[in-house]
Amino acid sequence: MREALILQLEKLSYYQHLSLVGGLERPIFAYRIVDIRGARFHVLSRIQDAGLDFTGRTNFIAHHLVIAPEELRRFPIPPIILRDWSGWVKLWTKEPQLLESEDWIELTTLTCKTNVPAQTWQRITGDAVNCYGLLEVRTGASFRVDDEGDEIVLALFAESLEVLEVRDTRRDYRAAAWNYTFTTSMQEQDNPADFRWRCIHSDNPAASRFATPDCKELSAVRATKWTDEETAFARSGRQAPRFVTEPQDARIAEGGSARFTAKAEGVPKPSYQWFSVDRANTGQVLPGETNSELVVSNPALGISRYVVNATNTSGHAQSQVATLSVDPKLRLAPTRLNTGSPEPANVGTSYVKSGEDIERQRKRLQAEMAQKRFQNRPRQNKILLTISAIVLIAVAGVLAWKKIASAKSPETLPAQLIAEKSSDKDSPLPQLSSVTPPALSTNLPISNSNRSDSPQLPNAAEFPLPDGWAKLDIGNVSNAHTDYITNASTQPRFDLSVAATGFLTNGDVVLFVCKTNTGKEFKATLLKIDSDSASRRSGIMLRESDKAGAPFLFIGASPEKVVSCRRNNKGELAPEEAAEIGRGRTIFLKFDRKKDNQFVPAYSQDDEHWTPFEAYEFSTNTQVLVGFAISSGNLSNRVEVSFLDISSKNDSAMKK
Numbered sequence: 001m002r003e004a005l006i007l008q009l010e011k012l013s014y015y016q017h018l019s020l021v022g023g024l025e026r027p028i029f030a031y032r033i034v035d036i037r038g039a040r041f042h043v044l045s046r047i048q049d050a051g052l053d054f055t056g057r058t059n060f061i062a063h064h065l066v067i068a069p070e071e072l073r074r075f076p077i078p079p080i081i082l083r084d085w086s087g088w089v090k091l092w093t094k095e096p097q098l099l100e101s102e103d104w105i106e107l108t109t110l111t112c113k114t115n116v117p118a119q120t121w122q123r124i125t126g127d128a129v130n131c132y133g134l135l136e137v138r139t140g141a142s143f144r145v146d147d148e149g150d151e152i153v154l155a156l157f158a159e160s161l162e163v164l165e166v167r168d169t170r171r172d173y174r175a176a177a178w179n180y181t182f183t184t185s186m187q188e189q190d191n192p193a194d195f196r197w198r199c200i201h202s203d204n205p206a207a208s209r210f211a212t213p214d215c216k217e218l219s220a221v222r223a224t225k226w227t228d229e230e231t232a233f234a235r236s237g238r239q240a241p242r243f244v245t246e247p248q249d250a251r252i253a254e255g256g257s258a259r260f261t262a263k264a265e266g267v268p269k270p271s272y273q274w275f276s277v278d279r280a281n282t283g284q285v286l287p288g289e290t291n292s293e294l295v296v297s298n299p300a301l302g303i304s305r306y307v308v309n310a311t312n313t314s315g316h317a318q319s320q321v322a323t324l325s326v327d328p329k330l331r332l333a334p335t336r337l338n339t340g341s342p343e344p345a346n347v348g349t350s351y352v353k354s355g356e357d358i359e360r361q362r363k364r365l366q367a368e369m370a371q372k373r374f375q376n377r378p379r380q381n382k383i384l385l386t387i388s389a390i391v392l393i394a395v396a397g398v399l400a401w402k403k404i405a406s407a408k409s410p411e412t413l414p415a416q417l418i419a420e421k422s423s424d425k426d427s428p429l430p431q432l433s434s435v436t437p438p439a440l441s442t443n444l445p446i447s448n449s450n451r452s453d454s455p456q457l458p459n460a461a462e463f464p465l466p467d468g469w470a471k472l473d474i475g476n477v478s479n480a481h482t483d484y485i486t487n488a489s490t491q492p493r494f495d496l497s498v499a500a501t502g503f504l505t506n507g508d509v510v511l512f513v514c515k516t517n518t519g520k521e522f523k524a525t526l527l528k529i530d531s532d533s534a535s536r537r538s539g540i541m542l543r544e545s546d547k548a549g550a551p552f553l554f555i556g557a558s559p560e561k562v563v564s565c566r567r568n569n570k571g572e573l574a575p576e577e578a579a580e581i582g583r584g585r586t587i588f589l590k591f592d593r594k595k596d597n598q599f600v601p602a603y604s605q606d607d608e609h610w611t612p613f614e615a616y617e618f619s620t621n622t623q624v625l626v627g628f629a630i631s632s633g634n635l636s637n638r639v640e641v642s643f644l645d646i647s648s649k650n651d652s653a654m655k656k
Contacts, residue, residue: 004036005066006098013062015047016187016204020058023203025049029150030183031078032194042067042178044081046088063089065102074491076110077177079158083151084110105586105607108491109527109644116237118159120152124219128234132223134160134197135167142198142211143218145184153184153199156218165313166233166268186210232267240315241266247294247308247322254301254329260294262319264310271312277305277321301326301364328360468515469627472546475500475509477631479638482513494628497640502537502631504565504575508548512541514627522626523590525607525644526557534558535633538641540589542599543625544618553616554629555601557587562603564613576613581605591626 012032019025027048034041043066050059067075075081087102118128134156145153161180164173182197183190188206192198199218200207232239245263252258264270274289286294286306294306304326308319463483465471471482477500486492498511524540539556554565562578581587588604597618602610618624632639 001037001039005034005041008034008036009043009062009064009066010096012043012045012064013047014187014189015049015060015062016189016206017049017058017060018201018203019049021203021205023201026185026201027150028183028185028187029082029154030195031082031181033178033181040069042069042072042078044078046082048090050092061089061092072178073174074108074111076107076113077158077161077174078180078182079154079161080110080113080115081107083154083158084113101608105525105644109586114237115155115158115162116233118163118234120155121159121234124148124152124156125222128159129226129231130221130223131156131160131163131234132167132226132230133221135164136224137197137221139196140192140198140212141196142186142200142215143221144202144207144211144215145199145218146202148218150184153218157182157197163230163234166227166230171268229267229269236267238312238314239265239267241270241310241312241317243310243317243319246320247306249323249325251325251327252299253327255298256326258296258299258324260296260306260308260322260324262292262308262310264292264317264319266310266312266314266317268312270310270316273309273311275307275309277307283307296324299324299326301328301360328364465513470514472512472514474512474546475507475548476635477509477511478635480511482511491644492646494643494646495640496628496630496643497638498630498632499635499638500631501634502535503552503554503567503629504535504537504563504573508550510537510541510629510631512543512546512625512627512629514541514543514546514625516623517542517626520593521590523588523647524628526587526589527642527644528586533633533637533639534560536631536639537563537633538630538639539563539628540591541625541627541629542591542618546625551618553591553599553601553618555589555591555603555613556629557581557603562587562611564601566614566616569619578603578611578613597624 012030015028017025025048027046030045030047032043032045034043043064045062045064047060047062050061053059065081076084085107087107089099118131121131122128148156157180161177162173164176165171168176170176180197181195182199183195184199185204186192186195186198186200186206187204188209190206190210192210198210200210200215226234241264243262243264245261247260247262250258250260260274262272264272272290272292274286274294275283276286277283292308294308296304296306302325304324305321306324307321310317310319463485465482465484469484471480473480477498480498480500481496483495484492485495494513496511496513500511501509503510522540522542526538536558537554537556539554541552541554541556543552544550549571551569552565552567554563556563560580562581564576564578565573567573585605588607588610590602590610592600592602592612594600594615598615599618600612600615602612604610628641628643630639630641
């Protein structure tokens with residue numbers, strides 16, 4: 001199979017030198033699907049002129065990237081790889097060979113790129129909606145691109161493929177995009193059947209051969225139909241969901257049905273999931289309830305609560321909690337009517353409740369009273385907090401007045417005020433009480449509503465941290481936020497943000513997201529150092545405890561340099577700096593445990609060649625905390641950081 005694939009790649013490695021016929025030399029970017037003995041391979045090719053060799057013959061370089069079908073979701077769509085991947089070889093002096101050590105990390109980070117709104121289509125054609133026109137043309141269409149460079153052509157292709165997210169019926173544009181093959185310039189030896197979109201240049205002798213009767217300029221492509229959702233997606237890009245219709249409370253009789261309706265707006269259109277909320281304020285998924293409307297049939301007596309989540313690729317939102325109250329039916333007890341006749345009395349009915357009905361009604365009234373007390377509790381708490389605030393303000397005013405009065409000479413104060421000032425010294429201050437609302441818990445990944453009976457659910461924009469991980473605010477930090485994002489199209493990623501002054505200049509003021517270290521190595525990838533604040537620090541930290549002033553070891557980066565810092569049990573800081581790094585570079589960081597509690601921090605820019613810093617040994621024999629520490633350098637700016645490839649090697653793994 002491997003030999004057959006190499007043979008096929010050699011057939012695709014052809015470059016037509018147009019300078020020999022008066023044309024311009026330009027690189028060729030092509031994407032094909034190749035079938036080798038029943039197995040499909042996705043081949044991305046970059047072919048370019050390489051000048052003349054020592055004999056005066058023309059040379060070229062052909063670099064192919066082959067991806068198996070099961071790997072497609074790891075990578076960005078084909079036009080982005082061809083345009084933005086820095087791993088394409090542009091100079092080669094060796095024999096043809098297979099490249100085994102490509103920079104896959106940089107390739108996978110390109111999945112974060114977005115191509116909507118369709119700004120290139122807007123600039124070239126005057127309306128971003130025309131990006132759908134490329135999806136509407138027939139298979140095998142040809143386009144003239146004499147006036148468009150390769151960057152523009154690939155940008156137009158990328159934007160048209162990304163809007164498949166709202167036009168493709170499966171709403172899986174990353175998979176659908178790999179069905180659209182293309183080339184930025186047809187050559188004479190190309191097989192037209194290999195490409196769905198074929199670009200041609202007039203200075204290429206192949207232009208007349210491959211120009212179809214309906215061939216037109218790529219910039220002249222126009223869309224013929226589109227929906228409101230498609231228009232918003234192309235012109236404005238993705239928009240997170242927001243509720244425009246909230247589910248409302250309902251009250252029904254026993255045996256009836258209740259209907260809850262919600263509506264959320266967003267681009268793409270959001271999907272729905274309903275949850276029931278129990279007494280512990282824990283949300284439980286209602287299987288199959290994925291529409292904007294929820295029908296509850298024959299619910300149990302009493303009070304139940306429901307909430308709905310709206311989700312799209314830009315985020316999710318939670319509705320307010322709706323309450324359903326179910327009242328028992330009125331039942332009529334049978335009784336005999338005394339007619340005064342010796343004949344058996346006719347059985348009639350009267351409006352007399354049975355003992356069971358009376359007991360059921362009593363329990364319902366108790367439940368309603370408990371619900372009212374629960375709803376009034378936040379109001380009572382607010383009143384108590386308001387009273388406490390007023391008392392605090394009054395006390396602060398008295399203390400301020402005393403401070404001013406004490407600064408004046410006793411001779412300048414009236415005798416009455418001097419007497420009052422003296423008597424105040426022994427008078428106790430009023431005792432203030434704090435009111436803490438009852439703690440509520442939930443398992444729902446959705447945000448709190450503003451209603452008093454809403455469950456206390458996590459913020460709608462948050463993705464919970466993995467088991468064993470914790471978020472620690474060390475020192476006075478603000479706007480701290482943590483997400484752990486996992487999905488089928490990207491690698492697991494920690495997204496962290498905070499405003500904090502740092503630990504190099506102002507003690508411990510950092511966001512620390514950590515777990516207990518049980519292994520011999522901790523390794524992480526810090527994505528794209530890019531910030532205007534030279535005092536920003538982002539990296540990984542080992543720490544004896546979560547207390548301020550605890551000994552720690554840090555390895556990370558500022559926007560311009562790799563930095564390391566350690567603090568011993570005496571509180572002495574020892575910072576180090578390495579050579580400058582380029583902005584936007586991915587940095588690999590790790591701690592290696594050499595013996596017992598001795599660790600060596602190191603960094604790399606290619607995940608192969610590592611530069612270590614000085615080793616550090618913790619004094620404690622207990623396990624230390626390990627994780628990510630970030631700071632923005634001051635409290636007025638907020639820094640956002642992403643980490644990939646969280647991994648640790650445990651003792652058993654190191655022995656193998």
